[in-house]
Amino acid sequence: MISAIKENQNNLAAVNRFDYIDGIKGIGIWLIVLGHSLSPGNLFKAYFYGFHVPIFFSVYGMAYKRPENVGALGRRLIKRTFSYAVTYFIWALIYCNFNFHNVFLLIWGSDESIKAAGSMGTLWFLTSYYFMCLFFEVLMFFISNRKYGELVVGIIFIALAVCGYYIGKIEISPYRWFWGIDISLVSTLFAYFGYLFQKYLMPAVKTKKAFGALMIIISAGLCFLTFYGGRTTETGYVQMAVAEYGVFPLFLIVGCSGTLLIAGLSYYITKIKYIKHIAVFIGRQSLIIMVVHREFSYFVRDNIAENTLLYALLALVITCMLACVSYLISSLLPFLAGRYFKTSIKLFGKNIELIK
Secondary structure (H helix, E strand, C coil), rough: HHHHHHHHHHHCCCCCCCCHHHHHHHHHEEEEEECCCCCCCHHHHHHHHHCCCCCHHHHHHHCCCCCCCCHHHHHHHHHHHHHHHHHHHHHHHCCCCCCHHHHHHHHHHHHHHHHHHCHHHHHHHHHHHHHHHHHHHHHHHHHHCCHHHHHHHHHHHHHHHHHHHCCCCCCCCCCCCCHHHHHHHHHHHHHHHHHHHHHHHHEEECCCHHHHHHHHHHHCCCHHHHHHHHHCCCCCCCCCHHEEECCCHHHHHHHHHHHHHHHHHHHHHCCCCCHHHHHHHHCCHHHHHHHHHHHHHHHHHCCCCCCHHHHHHHHHHHHHHHHHHHHHHHHHCHHHCCCCCCCCECCEEEEEEEEC
């Protein structure tokens, strides 16, 4: 495993990415694996279910860099279409029983329709994530660089989130909204928060250690609001997959606070050499882990008496194991990890970026 991690680090060394952002995804995917193991009544599950999915949407905003022109924006949107939409269909067809009815359900692409097709329910994330990317990229490109653009686009994202919340309450079909577009609208606000965090708050974390520690403490406390918001749902905890947010304003606060919490933890743990390698390696394999982990989590839930600490350790073992499996799969069949394009080519001794 260590050799695979080091090789992965070397292969991606030239890519302009922040290690702590991959660390956030590493922690987040561990919480996803753990969450599917724990029973609905578990308090720890109720606590982190308020933010463990929103942090993945926030990460998109953290890594955001405005395209240079409309052509670059178009190329990026094409890449996102392959990375998320096409990859979704490939995995969805792998899991489902193939017939025309099930194909139609997969085309609809909501959590309910995916499950009804006999495919993997966790794939809802890719469909909602895809439309979130489209909304976020287009609005940020055309508005954010204008005068007061960041303020204007922030107001728009708040309006989209509120709109997504209310249209999510409208039952247009037994399978809810096409590709979970209502969830996508809500998610744009988390991506925008991630963008603001990376641009304005992260520099303070890097220069002032006390600020970073205070951010972790305060955000961890604010995440307790998920108990009040999530307890109003039928399950007793937030389920973003089916737009069960509980008290919506509290959900937004918890989602942003959880981003601060996990970002702060990731920033500090990725300063520890070997933990950094493992967390970053897991984070970079998070897409396939997201898709394939659930049966492993259910195996733990169904065969081992519940103990939160034991489950957390087992979830970590499963996550590490699946990260290694994902590394092999993405090396042999990169399209299963959403990788279709070379991001750069070497020309006259220089690396030329094709898609930013």
